[in-house]
Each structure stands twice: as structure tokens, then as C-alpha cells.
Amino acid sequence: MILEMRDIVKEYTLGRTASRVLDHVNLTVEEGEYLAIMGPSGSGKTTLLNLIGCLDVPTSGSYVFAGRDVTKLSQKQLADLRNREIGFVFQFFYLLANMNAIENVALPLLYQGVHKKERMERAAEALRTVGLEDRMKYRPDQLSGGQSQRVAIARAIAARPRLLLADEPTGALDSQSGAQVMDIFDMLHRSGSSIVMITHDRNVAARADKIRTICDGVLAEEAVENE
Amino acid sequence: MLQNIALSFQGLWSHKLRSFLTMLGIIIGIASIITIVSTIKGTSEQIKENLIGAGNNVVTVRLTQDGNPLELSYMPLPGGVRPADEEVRAAVDQLPDVRESSLYRVRPYAGNIFWKNNAFSGDLYGVDLHYFPVNGYQVRLGRGFTERDFSEYRKAAILDARAASRLFEGENPLGMILEIQSEPYTVVGVVEKENKNAPAIETMQDYYLYADTSAGCVFVPEHAWNVLFRYDEPQMLAVRAEKTDDMARAGRDAADLLNKKLVSGGAVQYEAVNLLERASELEALAGSANTQLIWIAGISLLVGGIGVMNIMMVSVTERTREIGLKKALGARRTRILWQFLTEAAVLTSLGGIMGVAGGIGLAKMLSHVMSIPTAVSIPACLVAVAFSTVIGLFFGLVPAVKASKLNPIDALRRE
Numbered sequence: 222m223i224l225e226m227r228d229i230v231k232e233y234t235l236g237r238t239a240s241r242v243l244d245h246v247n248l249t250v251e252e253g254e255y256l257a258i259m260g261p262s263g264s265g266k267t268t269l270l271n272l273i274g275c276l277d278v279p280t281s282g283s284y285v286f287a288g289r290d291v292t293k294l295s296q297k298q299l300a301d302l303r304n305r306e307i308g309f310v311f312q313f314f315y316l317l318a319n320m321n322a323i324e325n326v327a328l329p330l331l332y333q334g335v336h337k338k339e340r341m342e343r344a345a346e347a348l349r350t351v352g353l354e355d356r357m358k359y360r361p362d363q364l365s366g367g368q369s370q371r372v373a374i375a376r377a378i379a380a381r382p383r384l385l386l387a388d389e390p391t392g393a394l395d396s397q398s399g400a401q402v403m404d405i406f407d408m409l410h411r412s413g414s415s416i417v418m419i420t421h422d423r424n425v426a427a428r429a430d431k432i433r434t435i436c437d438g439v440l441a442e443e444a445v446e447n448e
Numbered sequence: 449m450l451q452n453i454a455l456s457f458q459g460l461w462s463h464k465l466r467s468f469l470t471m472l473g474i475i476i477g478i479a480s481i482i483t484i485v486s487t488i489k490g491t492s493e494q495i496k497e498n499l500i501g502a503g504n505n506v507v508t509v510r511l512t513q514d515g516n517p518l519e520l521s522y523m524p525l526p527g528g529v530r531p532a533d534e535e536v537r538a539a540v541d542q543l544p545d546v547r548e549s550s551l552y553r554v555r556p557y558a559g560n561i562f563w564k565n566n567a568f569s570g571d572l573y574g575v576d577l578h579y580f581p582v583n584g585y586q587v588r589l590g591r592g593f594t595e596r597d598f599s600e601y602r603k604a605a606i607l608d609a610r611a612a613s614r615l616f617e618g619e620n621p622l623g624m625i626l627e628i629q630s631e632p633y634t635v636v637g638v639v640e641k642e643n644k645n646a647p648a649i650e651t652m653q654d655y656y657l658y659a660d661t662s663a664g665c666v667f668v669p670e671h672a673w674n675v676l677f678r679y680d681e682p683q684m685l686a687v688r689a690e691k692t693d694d695m696a697r698a699g700r701d702a703a704d705l706l707n708k709k710l711v712s713g714g715a716v717q718y719e720a721v722n723l724l725e726r727a728s729e730l731e732a733l734a735g736s737a738n739t740q741l742i743w744i745a746g747i748s749l750l751v752g753g754i755g756v757m758n759i760m761m762v763s764v765t766e767r768t769r770e771i772g773l774k775k776a777l778g779a780r781r782t783r784i785l786w787q788f789l790t791e792a793a794v795l796t797s798l799g800g801i802m803g804v805a806g807g808i809g810l811a812k813m814l815s816h817v818m819s820i821p822t823a824v825s826i827p828a829c830l831v832a833v834a835f836s837t838v839i840g841l842f843f844g845l846v847p848a849v850k851a852s853k854l855n856p857i858d859a860l861r862r863e
């Protein structure tokens with residue numbers, strides 16, 4: 222088991238009213254699992270993913286990631302946890318414009334203090350995994366959307382994290398490059414990665430082991446098991 | 449760290465115009481400070497040069513009582529002070545910063561010097577063989593003193609150009625017989641200072657006597673002093689230092705040596721005339737007016753610093769997404785903090801370097817166009833650049849802290 226969430230509540234207070242975005246969510250992710258989370262817009266998917274990724278802390282509830290109580294970690298420990306254990310893939314890639322592909326991919330390794338030579342080797346390997354070994358020196362504005370997202374995936378896997386989190390990774394892509402990106406996730410899954418992915422797209426969700434749906438902040442307990 | 453700096457350069461380069469405009473306040477502030485400091489230094493160097501004389505480097509060592517100069521002539525050597533001889537003088541020459549020294553006696557406004565019916569009332573010097581080279585005199589007519597003048601106790605006299613023209617009014621003085629204290633002296637030469645438009649004050653004598661009232665100098669070999677005036681009078685020591693900067697030390701060391709060898713304690717001591725001290729007093733006077741200008745330039749730096757803070761704030765806002773992403777990837781707060789601090793510091797340091805360059809240019813132009821004396825001070829330039837870096841760190845702190853405290857989710861959500 223990689224993570225376990227129990228009775229997670231997340232509330233945002235706007236003025237005097239508190240709005241509950243996540244309502245007693247229970248979630249476990251097993252080693253090697255590929256989980257898709259679906260739900261209508263505004264249902265709290267991104268909020269949940271941010272909590273899973275330790276970018277945010279819940280209002281209440283317990284969250285254990287890799288045996289550590291996340292709610293008790295300091296800012297610095299959270300940063301290190303994100304750095305070493307979690308890889309993020311965002312809908313809009315978020316590559317740094319002033320760095321080329323390989324430098325972007327090497328960023329998490331830089332934060333780990335890995336030496337330049339090893340950093341570049343490992344970043345190049347990650348780029349090979351996503352099939353972009355011929356685009357290492359390209360800057361983000363010289364890459365297509367699909368290529369950018371593949372660079373972002375390479376960045377997410379460069380530090381060999383325990384868990385990959387993706388928030389609508391195909392949401393900004395056409396169907397062909399979307400399919401390419403999904404193939405990469407499949408391949409990563411086959412090679413043992415654990416993945417939690419948010420998506421609107423039923424076909425995308427169908428590739429996962431399991432689908433769970435969320436509605437108005439309530440995560441359905443029963444999971445749809447794919448074949 | 450180096451990588452951070454390189455990245456900061458990249459970032460600044462991608463906003464060339466904005467970066468330059470942001471730096472402008474720093475550039476102007478630093479440039480004005482460098483210009484002002486250059487004029488202060490130029491002025492003070494000129495004062496030093498005027499007072500001490502570039503390349504002359506002569507310090508006078510004389511007897512003092514309780515720190516005040518002793519009345520030098522018409523007096524016997526005070527008790528507890530033995531007369532200096534060649535051996536002592538040679539020891540002074542061995543001091544590290546001393547090039548050469550000379551023992552001499554002087555009698556200002558000496559009377560009893562005649563040529564025919566012309567009476568001369570100038571300064572009479574009893575000098576050793578080293579006096580002319582030490583004080584930078586050159587022979588214009590005839591010859592200087594030689595070993596044999598001393599060893600054979602010759603009654604030879606040498607005049608400076610002014611004394612020669614006063615006494616002889618255009619006639620050739622060589623071979624003429626002067627009457628000094630009723631003793632006949634043969635004029636063997638005329639000397640003149642090497643540096644004609646030299647400094648007003650070069651030695652203690654000049655300091656007290658230099659004025660148009662001085663009719664010139666007559667030099668005789670020192671051994672004649674006892675004959676002329678019949679008792680040991682206090683001696684003075686002229687010390688030529690290797691460099692102007694060594695003058696104070698050379699003078700002090702020479703005075704110490706004389707005190708050790710000749711003086712058996714008490715209120716009477718040898719002491720060097722510290723012209724540098726006097727120079728620094730004048731410098732302080734000249735500098736104080738300009739120092740106030742530095743404060744005004746400092747305001748420009750303050751305004752520049754606030755400009756940097758402002759633009760860094762804008763930059764943090766613009767790059768919220770980048771900051772959020774970096775945090776999501778596991779960058780710690782301190783890393784973000786340093787990124788922005790480095791950027792601010794690189795920005796202002798660059799401004800500082802440009803300011804220094806501009807200031808040097810301006811100073812050169814001032815000295816060229818308005819003939820204001822300027823001198824570039826390397827330490828001041830280094831301090832200026834270092835200070836502009838500090839300004840960046842200081843004014844970059846608030847934006848950098850703001851950036852480091854950004855919540856990654858809010859930062860990523862922001863479009």
C-alpha cells in the first residue's frame with residue numbers, strides 16, 4: 222500500500238461561509254495500481270489530487286503516505302516528499318520556458334542535489350523512455366503540445382517516484398497525441414509504476430485498472446474494476 | 449549558486465529594457481558616488497602634492513621640547529643631547545625606507561654676511577656632503593661641495609640662485625670672497641632646486657620661513673659652524689624617503705634612532721615634522737563638503753533600491769506559476785528565496801558595475817573639461833559594487849520572502 226486516506230475533509234472558507242469541497246473521502250492506492258478518478262467539473266478532483274500529492278493539507282482526516290503521517294510533516298519535509306516520492310503531470314504541462322527539454326526534466330533531480338553529470342544522464346534516460354531522445358535541446362516553444370506533455374511525463378518520472386499523479390494529462394491535446402500520451406502511461410504502468418489519473422474521458426479512464434467517481438466532493442466507495 | 453547566477457543573467461537578459469530601467473537608479477547613484485569620491489581623492493592628492501612635493505619626499509627631523517619645536521639657533525645643544533656625527537647619519541641611511549639623509553644646521557636671517565658693501569640677510573646653512581642630493585639641489589654654476597672641502601677644512605661657500613642674484617646683482621659670483629662672521633669664504637658654486645615650480649612647503653625651514661622675506665640661502669661646510677658661531681648648536685636631519693608614502697615612517701624611524709643614540713631621556717626629543725598630518729587636515733577640510741554630496745547620491749541609491757523591490761514584486765507575481773511548479777516538484781522555500789535574492793543581487797550588482805564605469809567616465813570628463821583634479825580609487829569602486837550587491841539583497845528580501853511563501857496550489861491555479 223502506497224497511501225491511505227481516511228475521512229479526509231477539505232473546506233475552503235470564503236468570507237464567513239465554509240464550503241466543503243471534499244467530504245469524508247476514503248482512498249487507498251496499492252503498489253503498482255493504476256487508478257482513474259472521474260467526475261464532473263467542480264466536483265473536487267483537482268483538490269483531491271493536490272491532497273494526494275502533498276501540495277495541500279486536509280482540513281481534517283488522516284493521510285498516510287508510504288508509512289508517514291503526512292498531516293504531521295513540516296513544509297520542508299513535504300517538499301522533500303514531493304521531490305522524491307511523487308511525480309506530477311499537469312493538464313497544461315507547465316514546462317519552464319527558459320530551459321530546454323532536458324533541463325526541465327532534470328529539475329527534480331537538481332532539487333535532490335544530484336550532480337550535473339548524473340542528472341543529465343538520468344534526464345536523458347527519462348526522455349528516451351517517452352521517445353523524445355531527439356528533442357533534448359529543444360525549448361518548450363519549439364515543441365508541440367503532445368511533445369511538451371511527454372517532456373512533462375519524463376520530468377515526472379526522472380526521479381523514479383513511488384507515485385505518478387496526472388490531472389487530465391490529455392485535456393489539452395488532440396486525440397492522436399492524447400493517445401500517444403496514454404500509451405506512455407500504459408507502458409509505465411506495465412513496468413510497475415503506480416498511477417493516479419484524473420480524467421473526463423471515459424476512453425482514457427478505461428485504460429486504468431480501476432475507476433472511481435467523485436461527485437460534489439463525495440468519492441464513491443465502490444470502484445469499477447476494468448478487466 | 450553559480451547556476452543560479454547564470455539563470456538570473458538569462459532572466460534579466462530576456463527583459464533587457466526593463467532590467468536596464470530598473471538598474472538606472474542604482475547606476476546613477478553609484479556613478480555619482482564614484483565621481484564624488486574621485487574628486488575628493490583627486491583634490492586630496494593635489495593637496496598632498498602641493499604640500500609635500502611629488503617625488504621630493506624629504507622629511508625634516510628636529511629637536512622638540514614637550515612636542516614643540518625647539519628654538520634652533522643662537523642656542524647651545526640642550527643638556528642630555530649629544531651632537532650627531534657621521535656615524536649616526538650613516539646609521540639613519542641604513543633604515544629601510546630611507547634613501548639618504550643629511551645633517552645640517554641653519555640660522556635664519558643670518559646677519560654678518562657681506563660682499564664688498566652689500567650686506568646679505570638670508571639663511572645660513574652648515575651642511576654635510578649629502579645635503580644637496582637629499583634636498584634636490586643641482587649645481588647651476590661652478591661646483592658643489594667635495595670631500596676635500598671637508599677634509600681640508602676649506603672655507604668654501606655655495607649660494608642658491610636667489611642669494612647669488614641679491615648679493616652679486618648680475619656679476620659672476622664664482623671666485624668672489626664673501627665675508628661671513630668676519631671670516632673670508634670663497635664662492636665656489638651656485639645651486640638651485642631641481643623642481644622650479646615646486647611646492648610651497650618642503651622642509652621645516654620653508655614651512656616657517658618661506659616667504660618673499662627670505663633673501664636666499666648661503667651654504668658652508670658644517671665644520672665651519674663651530675668656527676663661525678663658536679658653540680655646538682642643535683642639528684637638524686633631512687631624510688629623503690624612498691617613496692612619498694614612506695615619508696612618515698622614515699621620519700619616525702630616523703627620529704627614534706637619533707633619540708636612542710643621542711638623547712638620554714627628558715623633555716627634549718628628536719621628532720619628525722609630519723607634513724602628512726598637516727596634509728590630511730587640509731584633505732579633511734576639502735573632503736567634508738563633498739561628503740555631504742555622497743548623502744544626496746545615497747538617496748538616489750535608496751530610490752533605486754525601492755525600484756528594484758518594486759520590479760521584483762512584479763516579477764514574483766508574473767512568475768507565480770513557475771514558483772508553484774517548482775514547489776510542486778519539491779523545491780524547498782529556501783531555494784525559491786535564494787533564486788529571487790540572487791536575481792535582485794545580480795540586477796543591482798550589474799547596475800553597480802555600470803555605475804562605477806559611468807562614474808569613472810564622468811570623473812575623467814570632469815577633470816578634462818573643467819580641470820577638476822580627480823583620481824579613481826580602486827577600493828572605492830570595489831566597495832561601491834559590493835554595496836550595490838547588498839542593496840539588491842536588502843531590497844530583494846521582501847519579494848523573495850513573498851515568493852518563497854506562495855502556496856503551490858494557488859500558484860498553479862492562477863492563470
Ligand SMILES: Nc1ncnc2c1ncn2[C@@H]1O[C@H](COP(=O)(O)OP(=O)(O)OP(=O)(O)O)[C@@H](O)[C@H]1O
Pocket residue numbers: 233234235242260261262263264265266267268269
Ligand atoms: N482555493 C480555493 N478557494 C475556494 N474554493 C476553491 C479553491 N480551490 C477550489 N475551490 C472550489 O472547490 C471546488 C472543486 O474544485 P476542483 O478544482 O477540485 O474541481 P475539479 O473537479 O478539478 O474541476 P475541473 O474538472 O473543472 O478541473 C470548486 O467548486 C472550486 O470552486
Ligand SMILES: [Mg+2]
Pocket residue numbers: 266267268388
Ligand atoms: Mg481540475
